[in-house]
Amino acid sequence: MQNNIYKINSSVFLLRISFFLIILLWVFGFATPIIFSNSNSTIILYPVLHKFYSGVCHQLDYKSFSLLGSHAHVCARCSGIYLGVLIFSALSIFYVKQKHIDIKFLYIGAIILLIDVLFQSMHIVPYLKISAFLTGLIFGLTVFVFFLSAVENHFLFNKTKILI
Amino acid sequence: MNSNKYLPILVCGFGAAVLTTVPYIKSFSCCLIIPAASFAALYLNLKVDNINLPITIKPAVVYGLLTGVVAALFSSTFEILITFITHNNDFVATLPQTEAAMRSLDLGNLLDQTMGLLNKMSSDIVTNGFSLLYTIAITFSNIIIDSVFGIIGGIIGMVVINKRT
Incomplete structure (x- = not known):
């Protein structure tokens, strides 16, 4: 029994660290122009990375974070979502214990994001990068909880309950 | 089915x-x-x-x-x-700026090979x-x-x- 718990915990740990590394690589890729904004060392990758991320974001300059004139490859909202996912994936490595999470948190995250998108698209409020980023961050944090839970439950626990 | x-x-x-x-x-x-x-x-x-x-x-x-x-x-x-x-597309439009930035670096043969490939793609798109x-x-x-x-x-x-x- 003790041996099985140890095996599950080490599998959970390995899975979570794998997710964290993949997400870290993804975030590093879109943030390359900002991370290396004071040098041209990664300019050779710019067209390739920009095209690569174009499939998942409109990449409008005025909606993207920039540093010294270099814009990230994705907009502020997408940056928020990915950073939210990265933050939670990092935290999940140190917190392996599982407990029930209510799905209403996912709905709340999605509704906040949707309201911000609608209000900004209809010009009820001006476009603010920080608001796009924060609503994306909240949604990213909540959505990864459920994604990770579903993957772990299937591959490690064979349960259908939402646990994390 | x-x-x-x-x-x-x-x-x-x-x-x-x-x-x-x-x-x-x-x-x-x-x-x-x-x-x-x-x-x-x-x-x-x-x-x-x-x-x-x-x-x-x-x-x-x-x-x-x-x-x-x-x-x-x-x-x-x-x-x-x-x-x-x-x-025309985003790639063709932004290639000259990217090339100018790349030329400012001393990347030697690697840059020539990369730019040769990118320019070939760009000229194909512009002509055909x-x-x-x-x-x-x-x-x-x-x-x-x-x-x-x-x-x-x-x-x-x-x-x-x-x-x-």
């Missing part, structure tokens, strides 16, 4: 491709379009096929993957068509409206990214549908 089974995938994949590719509409798109399309495909499939609940992870992943692949193929086709008609290398590159990258995002959408969709029912 029930052909209606694949209708939600085609409809949602097509919709996602339109939202992520067509100019002007594209400005409203973001990374949630493909996962949302997978979720919608999974949900519509429930209505069409009367699948027993709870949904397991296998059909959720398959539906997400197929929606992602369909969206990638449609969006690549739209992009190739738009490029063919206009003889089509570049085989560019087509392969965008189709490949779209399939990879959209498949991954589609699978994520399928899994999250499964959690939401199972929890609601």
